[in-house]
Amino acid sequence: MSALAEYLRESPVVIEAPPIDAAQPVVGAPSALAITEDEQIRALVEHLFFRPDTPLHHIAFAAVDSETETAPLCFAVARVLSEEGSRDIGLIDGSPRSEPLHVPLGLRPGSSFDATWQVATRLWLVPRQSWLDPADSPQIPDRSLSRLRDLTAEFDCSILRCAPPSWLVARLAQACDGVVLVLTANKTRRVIATQIGDLFKRARIPLLGTVLTGRRFPVPERLYRSL
Numbered sequence: 001m002s003a004l005a006e007y008l009r010e011s012p013v014v015i016e017a018p019p020i021d022a023a024q025p026v027v028g029a030p031s032a033l034a035i036t037e038d039e040q041i042r043a044l045v046e047h048l049f050f051r052p053d054t055p056l057h058h059i060a061f062a063a064v065d066s067e068t069e070t071a072p073l074c075f076a077v078a079r080v081l082s083e084e085g086s087r088d089i090g091l092i093d094g095s096p097r098s099e100p101l102h103v104p105l106g107l108r109p110g111s112s113f114d115a116t117w118q119v120a121t122r123l124w125l126v127p128r129q130s131w132l133d134p135a136d137s138p139q140i141p142d143r144s145l146s147r148l149r150d151l152t153a154e155f156d157c158s159i160l161r162c163a164p165p166s167w168l169v170a171r172l173a174q175a176c177d178g179v180v181l182v183l184t185a186n187k188t189r190r191v192i193a194t195q196i197g198d199l200f201k202r203a204r205i206p207l208l209g210t211v212l213t214g215r216r217f218p219v220p221e222r223l224y225r226s227l
Helices: 002-008 028-034 038-049 071-082 142-153 167-175 190-202 221-226
Strands: 058-063 089-094 117-120 123-126 157-162 178-184 207-213
Parallel strands (some): 058 157
């Protein structure tokens, strides 16, 4: 895993999260947050959105492995960011082929007339039908990408939950400041992650770092201090 981190020129931010069973959706917002360590999520938010060099506002999260569900992680990041209190946050569904974002989070769906709906203080969920017409999937035409850009611009910051990386995801990520790759301990293959790194490099999409999930053994205290 360290070789992969060196390739991406970032040390992984380690998130102690158990594997997510897609057949057992997270029930309610508190449970979605409970699968992560709060301190680590806050460190990740600080690292991404409060960096002293270049301010970031709109970030995509994409898991390297198709079986890894990123919805709870995206929600946790968005919720911690919204608790900062001065920004409106959008949690955007950017995965056309996955189940709707509210389902794995156990959140109530909005009405058919809702382009977005509020799920917490200063936090809104943005379903994919707000920017993508069903007839356009799995392709992303320019008009849909333009709508996605317009939606992200309505929020001070946004989190885009993406499908596993592909040219389609690289296209969607053009609406963001960059991408965070989600790796799965003892599962993600370095060669695949390297190919994905090359994909985003060719698409000129900044790789902002990596998050390691599914780690089963203790993380040294010095690593927490370095986040």
